[in-house]
Amino acid sequence: MSTISCEDQLAQFQQFRQNVYANFPLNRDSVMDLLDAITGNITAQTPVELCEHPSFRRGYSALYKAIRQFFVPSSPNTAVAERKQLQKSLLKTLSPLIKAPTKRNFHLFGLDTTPIPRPFSPTLPDRTYIHQPNTIKGNKPINIGHQYSLLSFLPESEGTQNIPWSIPLSTQRVRSNTNSIAVGVEQIDTTLHHCPAFEQEQLSVLVADSYYSQRQxxxxxxxxxxxxxxxxxxxxxxxxxxxxxxxxxxxxxxxxLWYGERFDLKDETTWHQPDETVQTNFTTRRGRCLQLNISAWHQMLMRGTKEYPMHQHPFTLLQVRVTDEFGQQLWHPMWLIVLGTRRNELTIMDCYLSYRQRFDMEHTLRFNKQRLLMNSFQTPDVEHEENWVQLTQLAYIQLWAARELVSALPRPKRKILSQKNSSFYNT
Known part of the structure; x- marks a missing residue:
């Protein structure tokens, strides 16, 4: 936990709210009230129910007006550029809350996409086919709607093991004339070069799923x-x-000659001896003792094209296997590639633990959709949908910014209980 005093924490949080408030061009008070209502929501199932939240001190119509005026471009032709400029401004607002890493020597980011299904909105512009998992056997995992690319900051653990935070730095809709890879590259470039917390020589690590292992x-x-x-x-x-x-x-x-012998992941006879191996034991939550086995092959290559000369980018290939107490393999091996000129500064265990932390983004997306109503706003205007998604991400950031004030400023009843507990342990 932080050693900053309660007064300093409160001042930092108030300054953060002032900076967020300054980014709203119109009706700042209404937008801020709506942001607080989203942040404190525990009962509303739809956005319209937020007008009954105590933090929203205005009428029904003011809620939708706040969503519309969260971002208002000067003209349709400059809307995309101005929204990107707003994103850069919000990154600078978030930057003071991001601390330098202490337990590891790098900043960790996660990149993923999430669907916003809109199958019953025929007038909503720019709908496309999106990937959405389907629990019914035999059904294809597709739907119609919009897809959003999410770049998150994955902070270090602060002493609690069951609170997976992942801070959304950039949330951008993937338009039908582009793809998630192009949008993700743009998000990373903007974050690394326009957020003061990352504009240094500090190493940054990005983890992503298999979709992003493409040459492009x-x-x-x-x-x-x-x-x-x-x-x-x-x-x-x-x-x-x-x-x-x-x-x-x-x-x-x-x-x-650019490439040597083949290394087929499904054909073990083509594998050569790993350059490095790591073995360690861990215990699951149910008390089962398992063994983690990681093998690494350095200086591997991926076949490229004329446009993407991948022979110029060697990488480290990792195989992750989990076995039980009898040496039996439990799941299919997981394969990872580690690419970058400074990849040798990471240990094999750093790479594995970094990728494992990527799953914290799944918890954040589930929380945003279930509690912050990220995909519950129905509108025929795609710009208003983007405004709403951005508001829900800001609400999550505000929860993260206030995480330490929960213990520093408890409610009166809890404060009395904490004083009794501390006096008991002191005796």
Whole structure:
């Protein structure tokens, strides 16, 4: 926990709210009341019910007016550029709350996409087919609606093991004329170069799922000298070793040899001895003792194209296996690639634990949709939907900003109980 005094924590939180307030162009008081109502919501199932929240001190019509005027572009032609400028301004507002890492030597980010289904909104512009898991066997995991790309900051643990925070730094809708990879690259570039907390030589690590293991994404971000990428890859991929000196010498005339022997993830006979291995034991919540086995192959290559010269970007390949007390493998192995010029500054365990923390984003998205009503706002205007999604992300950030004040400023009854408990333990 932080050693900052209660007064300093309260002053920091008040300053954060003032900075957020200054980013609203119109009807700032109404927008701030709506933001507080979303933050403190525990009973509302739809956005309209928020007008009954004690924090929202206005009428029914003011709620929708606040959503509309959260962001109002000067003209339709400049709407995209002005929304990006608002995102940069909000990053600067959030920056003072982000502390430098102490337990690890890097900042950790997570990138993912989340669907906002709109199957019954035929007049809503720019709807596309989106991926949405379906629990009914045989049904395809698709729907119609919008998709949002979410870049989150994954902070270090503050002493509690069951509170997975992931702070949304940038939430951007994936338009039908682009894709999640292009949007994700833009979000990362904006965050690393326009958020003062990350504009340093401090190493940054980005974790993402297998969708982002494509050449387009890896090649674009390999230009960031202080960024290391950790992505999962499917078990049917084929990689290559670095060509040996003898292979290069025997290549004869013509093009220089770029790739060595094949490394087929589904064919164990093509694997060579790992360059590094790590084994450790861990205990599950149910008390079961399992063993974690990680194997690493350095200087691996991915076949590229003329547009994406992947032979210029070697990476480390990791295989993660979990076995029980009898040595039996429990699940299919997980494969990870670690790419970046500074990847050697991370240990194998750092890479595994970083990717494991990516699942904290799932908890955040579930909380945002169930409690903060992220996907509950029905509107025929796509700009208003983007405003609402941004408001819910700000509400989550405000909860994170106030996390330490919960214990520093307890309610009167809890304050008396905490004083009794402290006097009991002191005796």
């Amino acid at each position: 994404f890896l090649d674009a971000l390999s230009k960031e000298s202080n960024l290391v990428l950790i992505t999962r890859v499917r078990s049917n991929r084929v990689f290559y070793r670095q060509p040996s000196s003898s292979e290069t010498a025997n290549s004869g005339r013509g093009h220089r």
